[in-house]
Amino acid sequence: MIASRFNDVEKAVLIAAAAACSMTPSGFLxxxxxxxARDLDRTAAEVAGEREVIAELFALRRHLGQISNNINQVAKALHSGADVPxxxxxxxxxxxxxxxxxxFTQLYLNSASRIR
Structure with a gap:
């Protein structure tokens, strides 16, 4: 058995990442x-780059969710005849x-093509 400890922020990131992949946190980990472990030749820069990609994707997902909520509120107000300033x-x-x-997509594609 291997045990791991995470601070609250790390745990939240792990849980969100696991959920995004439809996995349990333990399975994701x-x-x-x-x-x-199978790819020990990767550089720390590559790993850090992946972390940045994942962080940006989660930030985009959150942002789009907030916008979706706003659009739903606008649509509801318009359907009820309200003024929507x-x-x-x-x-x-x-x-x-x-x-x-x-x-972000363009940056990611450009950096991926430089690596290959």
Whole structure:
């Protein structure tokens, strides 16, 4: 048996990552550890790069979830005949999120092509 300890932030990240992969935290941890153990030639920079990618993807997911909630509120208000003064801000937020996804994707693709 191997036991691991995490601070609250690390534990939350692990649980979120496991959930995103439809895995239990223990299963996710075992999968990740075994994958790393089988590939000892990877550099610390590559591992750090993967962490940055995962962190950015989770940040994007959170941001898009918040925007989705705002859009649902706008739609509900419009359907009830209410005035929705923040519609433009919500639409602009969608545009910014799309640009962020595009920029991140392009950066990731460019860095992946340099590695190969």
């Amino acid at each position: 075992a999968h990740a550890a075994l994958r790393a 923040h519609t433009r801000a919500t639409v602009d937020a969608v545009g910014r999120a799309a640009q962020r996804v595009d920029a």
